[in-house]
Structure formats: C-alpha cells, structure tokens
Amino acid sequence: MGLGAEGREAGARGPWRLGAGCLDRELGVPKREAGVPEGRGPAPCIRGLELGIRAREVLHLHMEQIIQEKLAGRRSEEVMDAFDYMLSSAQDQGQSLSPQELKEMAVELIFAAHSTTASASTSLILQLLRHPAVVEQARAELHAHGLGSRCPATQTSGTQDRLDLDRTLDQTPDLERTPDRDRAWGAVPYLTMERLGRLQYLDCVVKEVLRILPPVSGGYRTALQTFELDGYQIPKGWSVMYSIRDTHETAAAFQSPEAFDPARFGPARSESKADRFSYVPFGGGVRRCVGQELARAVLKTLALELLSSATWSLASDAFPRMQTVPIVHPVNGLHVRFQSL
Template identity: 50%
Template sequence: MAVRVLLGFSIPEEDLGHLFEVYQQFVENVFSLPVDLPFSGYRRGIQARQILQKGLEKAIREKLQCTQGKDYSDALDILIESSKEHGKEMTMQELKDGTLELIFAAYATTASASTSLIMQLLKHPAVLEKLREELRAQGLLHGGGCPCEGTLRLDTLSSLRYLDCVIKEVMRLFTPVSGGYRTVLQTFELDGFQIPKGWSVMYSIRDTHDTAPVFKDVNVFDPDRFSQARSEDKDGRFHYLPFGGGVRTCLGKHLAKLFLKVLAVELASTSRFELATRTFPRITLVPVLHPVDGLSVKFFGLDSNQNEILPETEAMLSATV
C-alpha cells in the first residue's frame, strides 16, 4: 500500500516480494550498534539499504518519466513539486532517502498498530462484541453477522463512534513510535534546566500517555474512556499525541486511522479468529512496538448465519512486523 498509494510506484509483484524481504532485513537492523564488521547487524542493514535504494532508483526514474497527464498527486509528487517551488530540485540520492523514509514511516508503524489491534481484540472479546453490535446497529451487518456489500463508505466509518474509541485506545496504549526529536531554535528553560539553542531534544509519546493525569487506570485497555460521556482526552491537548503534534505531526495519520478502521470492521464482520499459540508473544519496542516472534492467529471465515466457512480447514495467518 505504501509503495503504490503513497509513492505511485508500479513494481511487479515478484520484484515487490523480493524488495519486501530486503526491507525486513533493513528494519531488523536499523538500530544496530554502528560496528561495521562482517556478519554484523550493522553490515546487514547497510547492505539491505543499498539493495533497496538500487530498486527504488529504478522505480523513481520510471515514475519521473510517466507523471505527465496524471489527475492525482501522491506523496512523492508533492515532495518533488515542493522542492521545485523553493527553487531547488531534489537530487536522486535525496529522492531515494526520502522515499525509503516514507516507506518506513508508512509500513512499520501501520503494521505495528494493526498487530496491536488484533491482539487487543483477542484479549478483550467483550470489546469485539460491542464493536459488532455497533456495526449491526449502523446497518453494516446482516442479522447473522455477514457484512452488507457496498456500505462501507468514508462517511459511514466516521459515524462509528465506538470503533473510533477502540482505535484511539489501541494508539494510546500501544503507540508504534516511542517518541520524536526536535531541534531547539531558541535557548529556553524547563523546570530549572537551561536547554541551549541548537540542541536536539526528544519527547516521549509513550511516557506522556503513561503519566497523563487525565487518563484513569492508564494500564487498562478501556475504549470507553474516549466516549462522549467520559472524553478523558478533552482536557489538555498535549496528553494524547500518538502521531506527534504541531506542524510536524505525522503526515499519514488520517490514512493510518482509516486503514485501522477498515481492518477492524473486516475482522469483526467477516471472521472468527483465535490465538494460534499457547500464550501471547513477548513485546519489544525497537524499532517500533511489535511481538518479538510475530503474532500467529487462526482466522475462520463466517457466512451470513455466522457459521464457519469450511470449518474443517483452518486458515492460519501469521502477522509479523
């Protein structure tokens, strides 16, 4: 999705599959110790980056030759045109670096949030059932639970209040990215400490959510905290910031939330799913929040009477970030 929707690349499936494997190697080693030795994580990350950039350069050159007459703009188009407006065309290296950053931001974080969403629906069946009740009340499910075709529109998704609460709570407890960096433009003081101009400072999204006084029982998964009746996030704009804040807030936040909502609706309406392992996996926070060995889940399709489709055949999906 990131490659085709955000960047407008047309890469053959076979090449895309190979690049995805290389990308996984890049992500797994992106925060390795900077020790350039044979077989080190750092060396594997550098090699993966070089292969990725070679493939991206080919895709970028093809895109630059085929952009005439398009009736839409993707993120890479906007990046290129913005640089031209400021009198500086981006070099190929800058385009490759920017493209790789967009892919990392779009894929790794969305995969992390999607996995967290599935895990919480597995852990909290009452939340899943309440979500199904909302879908049924909005006419998105037939009586038996089968989704109504052609009814999932953007305005319909926006009207699903409990679904919005579920996504917000997933992003509060399981923010994919732990924080962000800013450069100090002017020397200032904070709690008696002087922060000089030019320093880099980091803000922690996860710690902010964990210590925000507006949230009750911060370690409890409770989507209703965002309901209109409670609205725990209404007091203080800086207590809830899963996508960062200010002018440099995440550019893809609306796309990410839309993707998560569609995923939740599909999960709730078309399948029964259960954990494929005896226990839930251990979670790590680097480079983004994700299960150490992935999340293995068994999915069973449902028909209009909420009976399993081909119940003797277990369709197993391993969702790994």
C-alpha cells in the same frame, strides 16, 4: 510519524534490525575479518545503526533517479504514483517541493505504509483478543449501521445504509447488480469514508490501541533556541527525544491509563482533549504524521472486516511478550486462529 515520521532532524532512527547476509551484500558491508573471533567487533546496536544509515543511502539513490524523471516531466497521465500525487498537490497550491523534501517524504511513506501500520494492526488484533467485551460492543455498533455479519438487508437500522448502497450501485456502472452482490451484503458491503466515519465506537477502539501500544515509542526534535524545562536548561541545537509511550502512560488527562478503555475517547469523556500533547501516537505540532488519517482508516477497515466476518483465538499457550524497538511488536510473533462466521 506515530505511524512513522519522527526524527528527521536527528538523522536516521535506529537501531534498525535490518538483518545480515543478502542485506550486507546489497549495502556493501564488509565481512568479518579473518582471525577476528566470533562475537567480537561493533556492538549490535552500532552495527544496526550503520546498516540503517547505509540502507537509507540506497533508498535515496533509487529515489533520486525517480525524482529526476518526475521533475523532468516524464510521468504518465493515466497512472499516478505517490510522487505524482505529492507533486501535483504542491502545484495545485502554488508550491514546489525540493528533491530533498521529496526523498524524505517518500522514506516516511515507505515506513508509515508498512512497518508501523503492520505493528498497529497486530496490536489491534491482540487487544481485541484480550477484551471480548470490546469486541461485542464494536459488533453491536456494526449491526446498528447495517454492517455486521448476517445482517439482513431489510433490517430497520440498516435501511438507510442499504439505500445509500443501492443509489451508489445505480450511479456506478462498474459495480454490476447481481444476486452475489445481495448475498455479500451480510458481510461487508460497499464502503465509503462517510460510512466508515459513522462508526464512532470503532474509532475509539483504534485510538485506544494506539494509546496503549503506539507503534513508535518516541521521536526526536532539535531545539531551535535555548530553553528551560523543569529546572533543566536545554541548549540550542541539542536533539531532544520525547517518549510517546511514557506520555500515554503518565499523562494526567487519562483516567486509569493502564486500562484498555476505548470509552475514554467517546464524547462523554474526551480525555485526550484535556491536554494538547497528552495523546501523540502520530507525533505533535506541525511535524506530526502526514498519513495519520490514512492510518486510522486502514485500521478501522481492518477491524470492520474482522469483526463482521470472523472470530479468532490465541493459538499459543500465552499472550506474547511485547518488544518496543525498533517498532512495537510481539516477540516471536502473534499466533492466531481465525474462523469464518
């Protein structure tokens, strides 16, 4: 997915920097033979690919045991995990999922839920550090919806949101009415997907972060039939790599693609809608990321929490250099100081 799902036809994506030591022991990788000089042997990228494939095999082995239990009906009715939801959703639609499909979806969820989302979250903080004017505009939107820091409960623009919150609290016994609840209103109140969906500018900010720094730089597709592209013949069965990052940087649909400009996704411009595949942080077509809406919701919630409760500044002398493989991340990390509002 753009947050993690490309390349299943082409096999394991790599090279993954999975480390050595305990991972080598877990995957059964033999140690360097005696007499072989340090530094000799397979190239780092080949070793990374080998470790990635073996790691996938270990994951699949554990998942097969879980899947067999699920398919045998040995699952709790009270506590449901991701496998349970996938199975019940398929059953509700009169479909069934094979063990192989379940394994692939589970691996996809693991990487989508961790590495790629962590990458996008880091990029979000980095871009907000670089663009204070965007921070101020996003905070203004939060205040307009009664979600900003130090936002009084009686503020006119937030009255409807406050009424919605009170109504929800009245109808939900588990959410106790206390003075602490009212004091908490100044930061982030009870949040619903509906209320999160009203934050259109914040949505544009998240989209622009994913355009400038897509967590996954590209993906693979298998050619189902021979075709021609710009005078080049692509034979049936070939694995074709497409570049998400290059597409975002060169697509004619985007004005000044090198600039960080969330307004390009606003209703006045809607640049990404000019061409179906000009904006593909989650891939495209029927194989696009199944978790894209969840990923956007996570990023918007993180942004809302930070914007409404903290300020932050760079803790290093300069902004870090970004590395694009295996996922986009700052070399040596992003060092930030946070201060509560």
